[in-house]
Amino acid sequence: MDALDLARWxxxxxxxxHFLFVPVTIGLSLLVAILQTVWLRTGNPAHLQATKFFGKLFLINFAMGLxxxxxxxxxxxxxxxxxxxFVGDIFGAPLALEAxxxxxxxxxxxxxxxxxxxxLPRLVHAACIWLVAIGAAMSAYLxxxxxxxxxxxxxxxxxxPRAELTDFGALLTNQVALATFPHVLLASWLTGAVLMACVAAWHLKRRRNAEVFRVPMRLALVGTVVVGAGIxxxxxxxxxxxxxxxxMKMAAAEALYESAQPASFSLFTIGNLSGKEPIFSIDVPGLLSFLSTGSFDGKVEGVxxxxAQYRQRFGPGDYAPYIPLAYWSFRFMIGxxxxxxxxxxxxLWLTRRGRLPENEWVWRAAIWAVVLPFLANSFGWLFTEMGRQPWIVFSQLKTAAAVSPTNGVGHVAASLAAFTLLYGVLAVIEVRLLLKYARQDPPEPEPATEDDGPLAFAY
Structure with missing residues (x-):
């Protein structure tokens, strides 16, 4: 590997x-705000217990994400x-606002x-967590x-050698940002909801604190289904x-080498993704045309x-990303x-009307499902960033030209080893903290009065 390969890795x-933490912060902030609002509306001490319990998990994740x-x-x-x-003048404005x-x-x-x-008065205090949730969403947009x-x-x-910002409004209303933001926001809410369902399921499986975790469980499951439709x-x-x-990114996502009208979408392919005919493929006729154009008979450009168009526009070179990675990351994201x-x-069906299933595998599925949104998020970002290659800034700057020219393999390898070690330590700390506090009982119930005790990491 050369310095460019190591820098990309x-x-x-x-x-x-880092993005393992971001969607949890965005998702849990909203869910904790909803739980506290439910407590304000009902006065049920169990909802206050749930608010403080999941608020603690949110705080741990927020600190580690920072x-x-x-x-x-x-x-x-x-x-x-x-x-x-090249991008310093462009990125300076939105990232400064974010900070x-x-x-x-x-x-x-x-x-x-x-x-x-x-x-603080109860309504003012609840407004604080809602403002945290709004701030997290605004941060994501910028x-x-x-x-x-x-x-x-x-x-x-x-x-x-620089791109200079001439229209900040155009940057903030970029059509890609306007389309990406709701998708990422909903994916983050889904991540937080699945995590909440996982923790609630662990307690309900043991028939512990059912009065505290029933509502978070139902809230998380309903939220996951509704948000999934929005996604x-x-x-x-x-x-x-x-x-x-x-x-080119969409063509790579389907491994569509030749333009087609209509274009089918392959749910699953076995075989060569380098332009040859696959050994086996399950296709949905017209679906790629619909995803690309809104019409089942639309034309989709091939790789x-x-x-040929990009070579004419930008000069000689290979302008296609690594097709197998784009193809499978797109499907793993959705799947x-x-x-x-x-x-x-x-x-949601099995726990209707307060039921708690007796089957052990039901609860295991609920607990282990926590990994699914994290995998979907990771593959989604792999597709987004790798599908843009060879550009680091599309049509303006190639990745190969963006790396620091004075960095050698030794420099990058050393920092890669240091960051990997640091992140490994942080991962152990994060997992141990979350497991420790997720397995604890919720705080003791308190009367729904103005004298509710302060939230802390331990009770």
Whole structure:
């Protein structure tokens, strides 16, 4: 491997690792806010117990996500100085807003929420966690606006080695950002809901604290099913935007080498994905045309045709991503996400009207389903970023030209080893903390009064 390969591995590893925490933060902040609102409306002490219990898990994840995000940013200057110089003026505005406004909103009101249980009026205190949830969503949008510039650059002009921002409004209203944000937001809510269902299922399986965990279980299962339907809708819209902006990515997702009208979608393929006929394939006629154009008879451009267009536009080169990775990551993203929804739908039926299933495998499925949204999120980002290759900023800057020119293999290998070791330690800490507090009983019930005790990591 050369320095470029190692730098790509390092950024990919740290980004995927960091994004394990982000959707949990976004998802749990909303669910904890809903639980606290339910407590305010009903006065049931069990809902207050559930709020504090899952609030503790949210706080652990928030802290760990903050640390991993800081480490991730170091790499821009270390390994990608040419890229940083090119996009610095563009990324500066949305990332500054993210740090100065949304992160300030999150951290300030999260502090008020943690220490304000016995000091703030109940409605004001509940508003704090809602503002944290809103801040987390706003933060996600600003970061996605920066990322969307890499997918479809708008609102800029190039002067020398730098892209300079000319229209901040165009950057914030990038069609890719507008399509990506609801999809990522819903995926994050699904992740938080499945995690909540997993923890509640572990307690209900042991018939412990059923009065506390029934409502979170039902809330999480209903949320997973509803959000899953929304993910299908937003995913369809995102696919159409992707075809308009990066048609090569959609062609790679289907391993469609020759343009087709109509174009079928292969659910599963065995065989060569390099342009030869597959050994075995299960296809849905017209589905790729619908995903791409909204019509079951629409035309979808193939890899070979797009290669010819890009070579004419950008010069000689290979402009297709690694097809097998794009093909399978796209399917794993959809498959794992929808499997989580299916598990939730089955559990929703089996736990209707307060039932607690006796079958051991039902609860095991509920607990182990927690890995599904994390896998779906990871494969989704692999597809998003790898499907854009060979561009780091589409049509403007190739990945091979963006790496720091003075970095040698030894420098990158050393930092890769250091980050891997650090993230390994953080992973052990995160898992142990979450398992420790997820297995504990909820805090003792308290009367629904203004004198509720402060939330802390331990009771």
């Amino acid at each position: 390092q950024f990919g590893i740290t980004t995927v690792y 640390v991993t995000g800081l480490v991730q940013e170091f790499q821009f200057g270390m390994n990608w100085s040419t890229y940083s110089r 100065l406004i949304t992160f300030f909103l999150e951290s300030t009101f999260l502090g008020l929420w943690i220490f304000g249980w016995d000091k 970061i996605l606006a920066a990322n969307s510039f890499m997918q479809w650059p708008v609102g800029f002009t190039v002067r020398g 299908l809708f937003t995913g369809d819209n995102l696919a159409k935007v992707m075809v308009r902006t990066q048609p 070979n045709n797009l290669q 794992f996400g929808m499997l989580a929804v299916l598990v939730a739908l089955v559990l």
